[in-house]
Amino acid sequence: MSESADPRPRLAAIGRLFYERGWMWATAGNLSARADDQSFWITASGLSKGELVIDDFLRIAISSGEVLEGGAGRKPSAETAIHRAIYETQPATQACLHGHSVEAVLASRGRDPVVLPHVEMIKALGVWSDRTPIALPVFANHSDVALIGQAVKNFLSGHPRPVPALIVRDHGVTAWGQTLSEALRHFEAVEFLLALLARGF
Numbered sequence: 001m002s003e004s005a006d007p008r009p010r011l012a013a014i015g016r017l018f019y020e021r022g023w024m025w026a027t028a029g030n031l032s033a034r035a036d037d038q039s040f041w042i043t044a045s046g047l048s049k050g051e052l053v054i055d056d057f058l059r060i061a062i063s064s065g066e067v068l069e070g071g072a073g074r075k076p077s078a079e080t081a082i083h084r085a086i087y088e089t090q091p092a093t094q095a096c097l098h099g100h101s102v103e104a105v106l107a108s109r110g111r112d113p114v115v116l117p118h119v120e121m122i123k124a125l126g127v128w129s130d131r132t133p134i135a136l137p138v139f140a141n142h143s144d145v146a147l148i149g150q151a152v153k154n155f156l157s158g159h160p161r162p163v164p165a166l167i168v169r170d171h172g173v174t175a176w177g178q179t180l181s182e183a184l185r186h187f188e189a190v191e192f193l194l195a196l197l198a199r200g201f
């Protein structure tokens, strides 16, 4: 499946969807999509994700984190480090979506890794197996997000075919995919499965 040349309008639409679903309260979360081999578009810091427009995205160099274009003078999200770690270690990844849901916080408490409920929805992650439990890695939260980015990079460097999602404890989910549609499917499936855990499944 080919992506449109400019992913920003679709990312803005996903921001509205996630905001309405309660996955991006209070300017939380960030959405990105690859622009080319060396860079990606990501939401600027401190904006309501329910009201994004094209000028609210910055293009970032994967290797250096440098702002290359856009954003109308705004700063990139502090969590850009996590997106960079994913694009750098997963060359086929075209999009990364990160939210802060109530369910992700509840489900990450006391679980490491988070073993997902073995129900039909797990097939949406593309890793269905009748026997093997599917688990998401859990990373410690830090106010210095670069530390989370480094931990994610270390983990993914050692896991060439990971489940396409991870959790930062007491914080939220990041999911990714080889198209924006695939990243969206992965994110929604993980939120569904975490909602089951949060309700005691």
Ligand SMILES: [Zn+2]
Binding pocket: 028, 029, 030, 079, 098, 099, 100, 171, 172
């Ligand atoms: Zn976050």
